[in-house]
Amino acid sequence: xxxxxxxxxxxxxxxxxxxxxxxxxxxxxxxxxxxxxxxxxxxxxxxxxxxxxxxxxxxxxxxxxxxxxxxx
Amino acid sequence: xxxxxxxxxxxxxxxxxxxxxxxxxxxxxxxxxxxxxxxxxxxxxxxxxxxxxxxxxxxxxxxxxxxxxxxxxxxxxxxxxxxxxxxxxxxxxxxxxxxxxxxxxxxxxxxxxxxxxxxxxxxxxxxxxxxxxxxxxxxxxxxxxxxxxxxxxxxxxxxxxxxxxxxxxxxxxxxxxxxxxxxxxxxxxxxxxxxxxxxxxxxxxxxxxxxxxxxxxxxxxxxxxxxxx
Numbered sequence: 001x002x003x004x005x006x007x008x009x010x011x012x013x014x015x016x017x018x019x020x021x022x023x024x025x026x027x028x029x030x031x032x033x034x035x036x037x038x039x040x041x042x043x044x045x046x047x048x049x050x051x052x053x054x055x056x057x058x059x060x061x062x063x064x065x066x067x068x069x070x071x072x
Numbered sequence: 073x074x075x076x077x078x079x080x081x082x083x084x085x086x087x088x089x090x091x092x093x094x095x096x097x098x099x100x101x102x103x104x105x106x107x108x109x110x111x112x113x114x115x116x117x118x119x120x121x122x123x124x125x126x127x128x129x130x131x132x133x134x135x136x137x138x139x140x141x142x143x144x145x146x147x148x149x150x151x152x153x154x155x156x157x158x159x160x161x162x163x164x165x166x167x168x169x170x171x172x173x174x175x176x177x178x179x180x181x182x183x184x185x186x187x188x189x190x191x192x193x194x195x196x197x198x199x200x201x202x203x204x205x206x207x208x209x210x211x212x213x214x215x216x217x218x219x220x221x222x223x224x225x226x227x228x229x230x231x232x233x234x235x236x237x238x239x240x241x242x243x244x245x246x247x248x249x250x251x252x253x254x255x256x257x258x259x260x261x262x263x264x265x266x267x268x269x270x271x272x273x274x275x276x277x278x279x280x281x282x283x284x285x286x287x288x289x290x291x292x293x294x295x296x297x298x299x300x301x
Binding site for chain 1: 241291
């Protein structure tokens with residue numbers, strides 16, 4: 001296999017898995033917040049903190065991909 | 073969804089284990105996939121010669137071609153992870169293709185199998201990272217600015233958990249969906265030819281999903297090897 005094909009495949013895999021990782025990051029943050037809320041009995045607070053962290057994590061993925069995409 | 077008839081469950085029924093085998097088809101069929109792979113590996117390695125004959129030819133093209141592909145992504149350091157990666161690729165491929173044979177159940181259509189595979193792949197990428205960078209591997213999780221560490225650490229933790237879950241659910245969802253569509257078409261559209269188009273597409277889906285799982289595990293290992301951003 002040529003070297004260029006391998007590099008293209010790598011970029012394809014990276015950008016194709018971007019969408020699902022954004023969605024999953026948000027849900028993982030939300031789930032983590034809900035679980036910690038149940039544990040410490042601080043009902044809605046940690047859920048919002050976890051949700052915010054999840055959204056930031058998801059969007060940091062997009063920003064990182066955007067920086068990577070500048071090279072093309 | 074209950075499978076109408078499973079071959080291995082009746083085989084286990086001969087030994088009085090039918091109850092257990094009916095509840096864990098992914099375990100018994102994973103053993104079948106392992107047996108298939110071991111037999112093929114034994115057949116290919118039995119008579120290795122300098123001038124390859126038919127079976128050896130096929131395996132050499134497959135294995136050395138994919139090895140060059142992995143090395144072109146990870147660099148020369150990734151060569152020692154290659155045995156794990158090719159094992160994952162072949163196991164997932166055989167597991168997916170088993171869904172196309174009647175009376176067999178694809179072990180990758182169970183979330184237990186795919187979660188185990190994803191945990192092994194992602195966990196090994198962290199082992200490689202610690203091996204390469206030592207204690208400095210933690211810089212991968214801390215972001216560029218020291219002041220922002222309390223913010224970046226949970227974010228990176230969430231992003232790395234998302235990797236495991238995305239590998240798990242992509243493979244599980246594709247194979248489970250394919251199984252369901254075939255079963256529903258069998259029940260709705262008559263016994264024999266109705267699910268044929270979906271099964272033809274299933275060959276393609278099995279190949280692509282095995283390759284995607286392999287490619288993403290390779291990329292996670294490559295990401296662990298390179299320097300922190």
